Amino acid sequence: MTAHAKPPFPEQQQPMPGLTGAMTPRPDHGENSYAGSGRLKGRRAVITGGDSGIGRAVAIAFAREGADVLISYLNEDEDARDTAGWVEKAGQKVVLVPGDIQHSEHCRRIVDKAVSELGGIDILVNNAAHQATFKDIADISDEEWQLTFAVNIHAMFYLTKAAVPHMPAGSSIINTASINSDKPNPSLLAYATTKGAIQNFTAGLAQLLAEKGIRANAVAPGPIWTPLIPSTMTGDSVTEFGKQVPMKRPGQPAELATAYVMLADPLSSYVSGATIAVTGGQPII
Numbered sequence: 333m334t335a336h337a338k339p340p341f342p343e344q345q346q347p348m349p350g351l352t353g354a355m356t357p358r359p360d361h362g363e364n365s366y367a368g369s370g371r372l373k374g375r376r377a378v379i380t381g382g383d384s385g386i387g388r389a390v391a392i393a394f395a396r397e398g399a400d401v402l403i404s405y406l407n408e409d410e411d412a413r414d415t416a417g418w419v420e421k422a423g424q425k426v427v428l429v430p431g432d433i434q435h436s437e438h439c440r441r442i443v444d445k446a447v448s449e450l451g452g453i454d455i456l457v458n459n460a461a462h463q464a465t466f467k468d469i470a471d472i473s474d475e476e477w478q479l480t481f482a483v484n485i486h487a488m489f490y491l492t493k494a495a496v497p498h499m500p501a502g503s504s505i506i507n508t509a510s511i512n513s514d515k516p517n518p519s520l521l522a523y524a525t526t527k528g529a530i531q532n533f534t535a536g537l538a539q540l541l542a543e544k545g546i547r548a549n550a551v552a553p554g555p556i557w558t559p560l561i562p563s564t565m566t567g568d569s570v571t572e573f574g575k576q577v578p579m580k581r582p583g584q585p586a587e588l589a590t591a592y593v594m595l596a597d598p599l600s601s602y603v604s605g606a607t608i609a610v611t612g613g614q615p616i617i
Contacts, residue, residue: 336581339571340571342356344562350562360585366389366393368422369397373399374398376453377400377457378442383411388585392589397593399454403419403426452498454500457508461523481526484523492537501545502598504548504595506551508530511553512528513607515614531552534550534605534607547604578612579612
């Protein structure tokens with residue numbers, strides 16, 4: 333209850349997609365706290381949106397558990413290099429692939445790069461997302477709606493379709509859903525709608541891939557302190573971010589990493605089609 337920062341936070345705004353270094357307080361990704369125990373030794377992971385936020389925390393945790401990592405990101409080169417440094421300090425191989433995952437060709441390029449540079453794919457983490465806040469449906473342009481679906485759900489399909497032929501039995505797909513899958517925030521209408529689709533996609537995918545020995549699960553975060561927040565929300569929303577959940581604060585990216593590790597761990601071999609809620613005590617029903 334006291335280890336992490338609580339609102340109110342300093343007023344702050346950033347242009348999309350946001351940078352870690354400009355945030356106050358700086359997010360905790362487990363840089364100084366996560367200690368691995370070899371649970372993912374020899375595994376090869378692809379993480380979209382791995383440059384910052386939840387993706388960075390997952391990359392650090394996976395590396396410290398023994399996995400090599402490919403980090404897909406849009407254009408946040410400074411954040412991506414920082415994350416890569418933590419993977420390398422853990423003694424693991426890291427590959428950086430910038431580019432826009434709304435394009436199917438780029439998604440296939442990410443998979444090809446993982447196969448050529450890492451030798452295959454055992455874990456696919458579909459984590460990258462786009463969101464924007466609107467008070468009125470009339471303010472949501474057709475282009476904004478299409479972009480949100482292209483990044484959040486279409487890319488997930490492209491990446492999964494391309495990766496599955498390279499994933500051996502025992503592999504794991506982990507999709508980042510949201511508390512918005514079940515409790516949609518009206519000001520995040522497009523984003524929340526895609527997150528509901530992700531949860532449904534994951535449930536169907538788990539059934540579709542079971543015979544191949546590939547598991548599919550989702551993590552549903554609540555309010556998490558990442559660059560997405562000051563770059564997509566209004567000043568007051570950022571200042572009071574996370575206050576609405578029972579723990580009265582946002583989660584730190586590091587607090588989600590263990591959920592992804594558990595779902596990636598081969599010992600979780602009977603866990604598929606599940607959604608793990610990491611919401612600071614807020615039920616999702």
